[in-house]
Amino acid sequence: MNTNNTEEASNTATALMEATNSEIDPETDVIIKSEWHFLTDDLREELTLIRTNAFDSVIFENARENIEEIPSPSMLKRLMSFPIFLLSPLYVENGPLIVEAVKRESDLRFTRESDGDVIGDLPTIAQVVILTVVVAFGLGIAWFAALSTVNIDYAFLSLVSYLLLFATPLAIRFARGKVSGDLNRNKIMANCIEDAIESNADLVLVPLGKKHVKPVRDVLEDEIRVQTIPPTHGFLSAKSMREFIPGFLGFLVLFVAVWIVAAAVGGGAMLVLYDILPLI
Numbered sequence: 197m198n199t200n201n202t203e204e205a206s207n208t209a210t211a212l213m214e215a216t217n218s219e220i221d222p223e224t225d226v227i228i229k230s231e232w233h234f235l236t237d238d239l240r241e242e243l244t245l246i247r248t249n250a251f252d253s254v255i256f257e258n259a260r261e262n263i264e265e266i267p268s269p270s271m272l273k274r275l276m277s278f279p280i281f282l283l284s285p286l287y288v289e290n291g292p293l294i295v296e297a298v299k300r301e302s303d304l305r306f307t308r309e310s311d312g313d314v315i316g317d318l319p320t321i322a323q324v325v326i327l328t329v330v331v332a333f334g335l336g337i338a339w340f341a342a343l344s345t346v347n348i349d350y351a352f353l354s355l356v357s358y359l360l361l362f363a364t365p366l367a368i369r370f371a372r373g374k375v376s377g378d379l380n381r382n383k384i385m386a387n388c389i390e391d392a393i394e395s396n397a398d399l400v401l402v403p404l405g406k407k408h409v410k411p412v413r414d415v416l417e418d419e420i421r422v423q424t425i426p427p428t429h430g431f432l433s434a435k436s437m438r439e440f441i442p443g444f445l446g447f448l449v450l451f452v453a454v455w456i457v458a459a460a461v462g463g464g465a466m467l468v469l470y471d472i473l474p475l476i
Contacts, residue, residue: 208222208248208250208399211248211250212227212245212248212250215241215244215245215247215248216241216244216245216425218425218426220423221421221423223421224399224421224422224423225393225398225399225400225420225421225422226389226393226399226400226401226402226416226420226421226422226423227245227251227399227400227401227402227422227423227424227425228402228404228409228412228413228422228423228424228425229241229242229245229401229402229403229404229424229425230404230405230406230409230424230425230426230427231403231404231405231406231427232405232406232427232429232431232436232440233286233287233288233405234286234287234288234436234439234440234443235288235427235428235429235435235436235439235440236288236439237428237429237435238288238403238427238428239288239290239292239293239403240428241425241428242290242293242401242403243292243293243296245401246293246296246297246300246302246401247296247300249300250399251297251300251302251397251399251400251401252302252303252392252396252397252398252399252400253302253303253304253305253392253395253397253399253400253401254293254297254302254303254304254305254400254401254402254403255305255306255307255385255388255389255392255400255401255402255403256290256293256294256304256305256306256307256403257290257306257307257385257403257404257405257408258290258294258306258307258308259306259308259309259310259311259313260306260308260309260310261309261310262310262311263294263304263306267310270312271327272312272315272316272323273310273311273312275312275315275326275327275330275364275365276311276312276314276315276365276369277311278361278362278365279362279363279365279366280311282362282447282450282451282454283447284447284450285442285443285444285445285446285447285450286440286443286444286446286447290403293403302401303392303395303397305388305391305392306388307384307385307388308384314365314368314369314372314381315365315368317379318379326364326368329364330361330364333357333358333360333361333364334357334361334462336353336354336356336357336360337354337357337358337361337455337458337459337462338354338458338459338461338462338463338465338466339354339462339463339466340353340354340357341354341458341459341460341462341463341466342462342463342464342466342467342470344459344463345463345467351459354455354459354463355455355459358455358458358459362451369381373408373411380415381408382408382411382412382414382415383415385402385404385408385412386412386415386416389402389412389416389420390416390417390420393420406427409424
């Protein structure tokens, strides 16, 4: 590295240190900003980092088509979007980060093409099994809700069906983070970082949920110099709890409200069908 490049890297590191109060190695290739998805201070720190204008590329934990296109709806996308919708009170929108990165003319990259990819990348037989199970849980919500008009105990089974429907996409996401090979979600994220480096990006910023940071670092190529900036606050800190608890309560209210609506509509439809089918 020549003198000018060394001085430029040093100045960049100084600007980043001022933005984060963290020691930054001037030789680093990738900065992973670890975050709690519900914490506004983490996104503010990421916004400050982007505003240093130091990054050639910024990689976001978003589906590319949701940002750059108007995606067509599909069963797989709706299935994966269902728990994301219910968990939305626990997420802070990263739209301002994307807007700022565009203004800075950074190369924007995304960790997945579509929300449905988590299931869509699986073998066809696995997709069929998953969709069959999901339909069964959906019918369970409605069927047991209808039976609860005779015996209220069936309402609990309707709720269990709803919980399983909610948990299925999350379980698949979790499993995709544990499997080996190209289906591993953390490997896919690492590949995205490596592609940015290979595209001649001198410095890459990756805002990443804390649970992904270590697995992604572990599968990155050894020659890539990576630095991690920790979340601005610990999970159990007063600041974090002030934002997590209201978000969690919002999730619970939304979760129960959607179940009540689904059970009422589905159960009502089942009762109507029960009355109509004998007449056909």
